[in-house]
Amino acid sequence: MTPTNFDEEKEDLLHRIVQARRKLEELRASGPKPAPEIKIETEIKKPEFKIEESERLKLEAEEEIRKIIEKKPEIPEAEIIKPLPILPEEKPEILFKPKLEPIIRTMHQDIAELKPKTTEPLKPITPPIAVPLPQRFSPAKTPQVLPKNFFKIIFAGLIAVLFLALIGGSVGWYFKYQPALPRIKKLEAPESFIRSEKNTVIELATLNEKTIRQAVQNETVSLEKNTFKEIYFKKSFAEQFCRFGKCVNVSREKFIASKDFFQALEIRAPESFFESLEPEFNILIFNQNDQPRRGLIFQSRDLEKTRFALETWPDIINDLAFLFEGIPIGIEAKAQPFKDGLYQNISFRSIDLGGFNSSFDYFFFPAKNIVILSSSGDLTRELINRLLGQPEIIPSIIEIIPEQTIPSPKPIFP
Structure with a gap:
């Protein structure tokens, strides 16, 4: 109280x-x-x-x-x-x-x-607040004492870093300098010059006359009426790729060149003919009223040299018998000279073989630097129409000029 x-x-x-x-x-x-x-x-x-x-x-x-x-x-x-x-x-x-x-x-x-004695409630104990005494002088800094195994830890860390760097460098060097396989691009049929309905790429295991004739015959049988098909031949070959002393074998593909194709069929063509052409070529098949006709398309490096090689080819009909397979050719037809013709302002040269609509023609198309060999007059006209952008066959209006009336044997270009 x-x-x-x-x-x-x-x-x-x-x-x-x-x-x-x-x-x-x-x-x-x-x-x-x-x-x-x-x-x-x-x-x-x-x-x-x-x-x-x-x-x-x-x-x-x-x-x-x-x-x-x-x-x-x-x-x-x-x-x-x-x-x-x-x-x-x-x-x-x-x-x-x-x-x-x-x-x-x-x-x-x-x-x-x-009166009964009553106890006062307990008050929460608050920790005393330590009041720091003012320091008159800064305490002296005690030197830090390193642990006994400090240098051992540093040494072990350096060894581990060097070991990891060595492993990483070895793996990086292996992946960077090992002979990497080149990318193999699958060959596809190039763009057609004559806008044919079908393009086919045939891979030949062995390049010889038998395999070539069999492949062309199979494609001819499956061809529809009045349609074109272009055939390209390719082959696979092994190539050794070496880098930094290590070599690996790589399988590549390439189109068969015209010279290899002619040699496989034992076609004796002038060397100047192959020198004037690009290596690639293709075979044409045209099913004309269930009578297949064949042709060859080449891309020329120099049209004048190609023309000269064709004009100076001595036995061109017999050598190119592959184009006239299944077409009877008389002895008199082989002895005839070439005649020059003109169709749609495109000049061509032709020899009549005596059969039904059978002839050997060749002409040049300077706009695309191509030369075409044909085994039929209808095939020649259809090819010219397609090259000029007229796919439908136009009635035959061909002017044949006798050879003796031509002052020069050179072909007439548009």
């Missing part, structure tokens, strides 16, 4: 005692029986009792105080409400304060001892 609360309770108790005393005096004056006088001793000595008697006195004192406080004298309400006159010479607080103070103090002490 704080001092302030104690003073307030003490004053309140004194005030109640004074009021009770006044009420008792008034009752004594008005009643028939005078109330006994209350003697209050000013000096109170502290009694020396045993422990049991002191406890009994404490209880009796508390009971008397309780009775005084709870006692309700039968006084009219008007008199209770009416304030009591206070004489100027009377000062109740001063009069009774020195007399009752020791009693009240003793009573409060006894009451405090009788």
